[in-house]
Amino acid sequence: xxxxxxxxxxxxxxxxxxxxxxxxxxxxxxxxxxxxxxxxxxxxxxxxxxxxxxxxxxxxxxxxxxxxxxxxxxxxxxxxxxxxxxxxxxxxxxxxxxxxxxxxxxxxxxxxxxxxxxxxxxxxxxxxxxxxxxxxxxxxxxxxxxxxxxxxxxxxxxxxxxxxxxxxxxxxxxxxxxxxxxxxxxxxxxxxxxxxxxxxxxxxxxxxxxxxxxxxxxxxxxxxxxxxxxxxxxxxxxxxxxxxxxxxxxxxxxxxxxxxxxxxxxxxxxxxxxxxxxxxxxxxxxxx
Numbered sequence: 001x002x003x004x005x006x007x008x009x010x011x012x013x014x015x016x017x018x019x020x021x022x023x024x025x026x027x028x029x030x031x032x033x034x035x036x037x038x039x040x041x042x043x044x045x046x047x048x049x050x051x052x053x054x055x056x057x058x059x060x061x062x063x064x065x066x067x068x069x070x071x072x073x074x075x076x077x078x079x080x081x082x083x084x085x086x087x088x089x090x091x092x093x094x095x096x097x098x099x100x101x102x103x104x105x106x107x108x109x110x111x112x113x114x115x116x117x118x119x120x121x122x123x124x125x126x127x128x129x130x131x132x133x134x135x136x137x138x139x140x141x142x143x144x145x146x147x148x149x150x151x152x153x154x155x156x157x158x159x160x161x162x163x164x165x166x167x168x169x170x171x172x173x174x175x176x177x178x179x180x181x182x183x184x185x186x187x188x189x190x191x192x193x194x195x196x197x198x199x200x201x202x203x204x205x206x207x208x209x210x211x212x213x214x215x216x217x218x219x220x221x222x223x224x225x226x227x228x229x230x231x232x233x234x235x236x237x238x239x240x241x242x243x244x245x246x247x248x249x250x251x252x253x254x255x256x257x258x259x260x261x262x263x264x265x266x267x268x269x270x271x272x273x274x275x276x277x278x279x280x281x282x283x284x285x286x287x288x
Contacts, residue, residue, distance in 0.1 A: 081124040082276040088173055089116060093128050093267070124275040132223060133261050133269030134214040136186065139194050146227055148194065151185040154224045156264035159183050162226045166260050169267070170230065175258065175276055178233035186227055186261075192219040225263035232256045232276060 054062045086107060090099060094111045102108035107118040118126045129137075140146050153159055163181060170177050195215055198204045207213040216223065256276060261269035 080277065082174070083124065084118065084126060084173060084276075086118060089118065089126060089128075092169065092172065093270070122275070124277065125272040126270075127272065128267065128270040130268045131214065132225070132263060132265075135216050135223075136191070136225060136227070136261055137269060138213045138215055139191060139198065140186065140227060145194070146184045146186075149184050149186050149190050149227075151187045151190070154185050154187065154226065155221075156224065157226070157262075159185070159226065162228065162262055166228055166230070166262060166267075169270075170258065176233040177230040177258070179231070181231075182229040184227045186225050188219040188221050188224050191223065195219070223263065225261050225268055228260045228262070230258040230260070232258065 050066050052062060052064050052066050056062060090109060093114070093116050094109070097111045100110050102110055102115075107120060109116045114128070114130045116126065116128045140149075163183060166181075167177055199208070199215075204213065208215055256274045258276075259269070259271045259273055260267065
């Protein structure tokens, strides 16, 4: 009797364990099923050759033909800011004249009222200006102002010759212009007219009276000049000429262009607007 009771008790315990085990297994299976529905597994791929088939999730499957070229190396462009040779710039603008270096927090050089400034904090840029260049830029410095000048060409030089001369200067300091520049003929009659109009502005006149804005008492034919705007080329690619904000870095990126004023006496203004950048082609070798 006691033996039968023990056997019966054992059967009850085994049955209870079996039932609990079944419930636990079912619960775990249910949990695993829910996890698959709420996350993306690594996916089971059956891709062969150019055909790619995969189940990425319960309702997300891929069945596509992949056309991938067998590339072993990729050309990449390494871009850096150009640093100008100070001696080359001095020779280009001043020649062998006696040069006076100013102490103004940047490399500033003056010869006969002509000034070359090479900012120490921005070596990819420089500015050359003469007294006439100062007067011209006080009147015209923006494109909507320059477009008021309607004369096609000036007597002292053709646009073609002026473009050739400035292009050769650019190339001598390793700047490559992209295509033809925008070029405007600044005749002395329009310069005088625009200056007279600006002098009616109270703020402009105050800056003139303070000596901060330079003007000429009277413009003559000898003051006529070409105003030229060059876009810059890097390895056959035109650089963007305007400033813009790179949102991913929350920083301002400068454009790249050159503005030049040339008269019969030579360069009156040579200004790097933004930065000159250079690039070289590198090859990225991919593993086989």
